[in-house]
Amino acid sequence: MSDISELQARIANALDRIGSGIEHLERPAPEEAAGDTAEVVALRTQLEEERTANAQLEDRVRTIKEKQDSTVERLAGEVDRLTRLLATQEETVARLARVNAELRSNNTALRDAISEGVAEPHLVNKSMMAELDALRAAQAADRAEIDAVLGELDQMIDAVEQGGAGDA
Template sequence: MSDIIELQRRIMAAMDRVASGLGELSGTGGGDAAAQQALDEEKVVTAQLTERIRMLSQRHESDLAKLREATEGTQAQLTKLDTDLQRLRKANKELSQSNQALRDANAAGVAEPHLINKAMMAELEALRAAHAAEISEANTIIAAMTPLLEQAAEADTAEASKVKEGDA
């Protein structure tokens, strides 16, 4: 971003120099070849700087779009993970309540088969929720690591190419 600001500053300075050069040309009648050459050079510099700003802006927009895409993907993964963790908390709460009911029934000396079934179902749901949360967590980690691994692979490939060119 500071490159763009610096380039804009340089373009503005070049345009000021062009304007002052035009003023001088109009004041001297426009016959000065050195002034015309300076004007032409400034036009070239201005065109080059304008092109660099355009390229930097395009690169910036491209990088920004990639960043947004990555952020959206990560946000979706985190939302899935949050949903699975909430499911896990709910299942664990139900399991805890079922186990408390079983302990109370056992303390009262009353055998309650439906409490045993309810506790087993709560335990199964807790296991399923834990498994789903672990998968979501692993997917979130994979999604975060994939771009880093791709960058490392690209860097290794570039380094290997340089080494290969050095051997040749």
């Protein structure tokens, strides 16, 4: 029984020590509390600085993304415009080549008829019509080229005006 009493006393002493240790942990020493508070304040300051930096970076990323999106839209519009211009140019060149081939063919037939001493009025008319078509095709090609140059000038003027408006 003395062993039990002795064990009870040891357990009671251990519990007392644990209790005093817990009280000591709950109430930090004034020196430690000041050190912890300064460290906590410093850590909170660093955390706020990081949050501010993170918010600034998110704003910059958002701004860059918006700028990139607007640039992509502008370039897509430019590609569409240039594609239409190229299609018009190709169509005009094809028409000009077709009409010139017809003109050469008619002129060859007319030369052959004249060399044989046979002047056929329908060959002369056909040749004149082919020549008129060639002139119209050449005029259309010139007009398409002028439209292309004017389109480029308009783009340049718009770019300068937008650049000037951004400086104001």
